[in-house]
Amino acid sequence: MLNIDQLKFDSDGLIPAVVVDSITKKVLTVAYMNRESLEISMQKGLTCFWSRSRQELWLKGETSGNYQHIVSITADCDNDALVVVVEKDGPACHTGTDSCFTHPVWQSEELHEFSLEGLYDLLVGRKTDKPEGSYTTYLFEKGIDKILKKVGEECTEVIIAGKADDKAETVYELADLAYHAMVLMVQMGITVEDVHRELASRHIIDHKVKQEKMTK
16 A cells, blocks of 8 residues: 555645546546545545635535545556545536536547446436337337346346357347346336445455355
8 A cells, every 4th residue: 555655746735636436437527635635535535625726625525415435546657646436425526417527529430438337328218218119119118027028038048058158149148138137227217326236235245254254
């Protein structure tokens, strides 16, 4: 672990902090810390910044309630910038958006970003807008029984492909299963964050079980 004394603050005594959501991995905001705000952040486990405009300490969420609980703080190779991974209580931006980064500047026509959160948002849009000719729209219109039937069918396809030891086919069927499972999630109002938190809680339990076994 680095000591604060090893960090390189600029001539104004500041160091940039890139705040990242621990679940979505989205960049939430870029702010600045001085030594005092970094120490407060580490003591409280909550992000505290130095406001360059107001020239004062700023504990994120103190007014809005949208606190950011720190998971980790990591310095870059030059020790002059930080990545702060957080679990947030609400929107990161003062405008009320999830992230401060919402204005596209340029996008490749050949390369496309993919994330489970992006797919989830797309499916939510299909459920809300119901574009004609969309298979996803068809599933939502048929309802929960049809969706559950498809999830069951895809589970069977995964089992068949896995039993055949066909890696490519298993990957294909797992992708189908993941898609239909996410349609079910949207139908039931279950978010990617809900599942992430459940998996994270199981990881902690599993870790504790392993520790208990090692000490016996």
